[in-house]
Amino acid sequence: xxxxxHCVTVISGCGDSSFIALGASLNTALSTSxxxxxxxxxxxEDEPVxxxxxxxxxxxxxxxxxxxxxxxxxxxTMNITxxxxxxxxxxxxxxxxxxxxxxxxxxxxRFYTWLVRIAANEALMRLRKRRPNQFSLDEPVEGEDDLIxxxxxxxxxxxxxxxxxxxxxxxxxxxxxxLDPDFRTVFVLRDIEELSTEETAxxxxxxxxxxxxxxxxxxxxxxxxxxxxxxxxxxN
Amino acid sequence: MNCDGxxxxxxxxxxxxxxxxxxAELEAHLEECEGCMIVVRQTRYTIEIFCNEQSIELPTxxxxxxxxxxxxxxxxxxx
Numbered sequence: 001x002x003x004x005x006h007c008v009t010v011i012s013g014c015g016d017s018s019f020i021a022l023g024a025s026l027n028t029a030l031s032t033s034x035x036x037x038x039x040x041x042x043x044x045e046d047e048p049v050x051x052x053x054x055x056x057x058x059x060x061x062x063x064x065x066x067x068x069x070x071x072x073x074x075x076x077t078m079n080i081t082x083x084x085x086x087x088x089x090x091x092x093x094x095x096x097x098x099x100x101x102x103x104x105x106x107x108x109x110r111f112y113t114w115l116v117r118i119a120a121n122e123a124l125m126r127l128r129k130r131r132p133n134q135f136s137l138d139e140p141v142e143g144e145d146d147l148i149x150x151x152x153x154x155x156x157x158x159x160x161x162x163x164x165x166x167x168x169x170x171x172x173x174x175x176x177x178x179l180d181p182d183f184r185t186v187f188v189l190r191d192i193e194e195l196s197t198e199e200t201a202x203x204x205x206x207x208x209x210x211x212x213x214x215x216x217x218x219x220x221x222x223x224x225x226x227x228x229x230x231x232x233x234x235x236n
Numbered sequence: 237m238n239c240d241g242x243x244x245x246x247x248x249x250x251x252x253x254x255x256x257x258x259x260a261e262l263e264a265h266l267e268e269c270e271g272c273m274i275v276v277r278q279t280r281y282t283i284e285i286f287c288n289e290q291s292i293e294l295p296t297x298x299x300x301x302x303x304x305x306x307x308x309x310x311x312x313x314x315x
Binding site: 035059062063066070071074075078079088091092095096099100148149152153154155158159160168169172173176187191192212215216219220222223226227 | 239240243244246247248250271274275278279280281282283284285286287289290291292294298299301302303305306309310313
């Protein structure tokens with residue numbers, strides 16, 4: 001196990017901006033309708049070799065897998081729980097369970113996806129314990145009207161152009177923090193971790209239509225929150 | 237399709253999960269409705285920015301505790 005001094009590591013899937021110009025023409029917008037996500041930097045070709053070695057009892061191979069995914073798993077557990085202590089516990093227990101059950105991993109999915117399922121369950125368990133009344137398996141009772149945006153305005157220059165990186169990170173953090181846990185969890189699993197709708201439904205314990213409904217609301221609410229910031233910082 | 241319909245289908249549209257006929261209807265509406273076009277663009281951008289720009293630190297002490305716990309687990313797998 002690595003015992004050397006480790007620096008604080010910043011987790012971000014981004015390198016340079018993937019921003020599609022907000023002022024793009026209709027044709028451009030339509031032809032690029034699917035959101036563009038930057039490729040993950042952690043997927044490596046030797047993962048199956050490491051997994052096989054770890055399953056055979058090679059502790060160093062398992063440690064390498066932990067090194068690769070610990071930051072992403074911490075981001076996941078933080079995003080779901082929004083509580084530092086719970087996020088750490090969930091991450092730690094997820095890796096412990098992964099180690100204990102490694103031989104049962106069938107390799108019909110990526111190791112990381114398997115790990116995300118374990119970690120998401122650990123995080124959800126803690127979230128439900130801490131906020132029993134804020135997490136439900138039912139559909140939201142709000143009507144459809146709250147989803148319809150009012151006073152639509154183009155944002156002009158993108159947030160990356162308008163805000164310093166640290167300021168932008170603060171805005172994103174605050175926006176996701178304010179999101180209802182039901183919506184946030186689905187958004188994190190579907191849009192940040194890129195799990196399928198079916199996988200997300202199985203982890204959260206809700207139906208596929210409920211995942212779709214929550215994802216729609218999460219995306220629109222986050223757009224609305226960013227919209228407020230963009231209007232506050234509208235260039236003269 | 238009207239503006240409310242676009243909003244209800246926006247997620248399915250961005251995920252490429254709309255049937256061809258409904259997608260064509262939605263895009264026909266977008267060609268005529270600047271407001272909906274802006275909302276579609278901003279929603280897509282919202283997903284991208286969270287996916288690509290969100291940053292959470294893994295503090296050194298948290299990582300150290302994780303590796304210490306794992307080392308104990310590896311030494312005593314039954315615990």
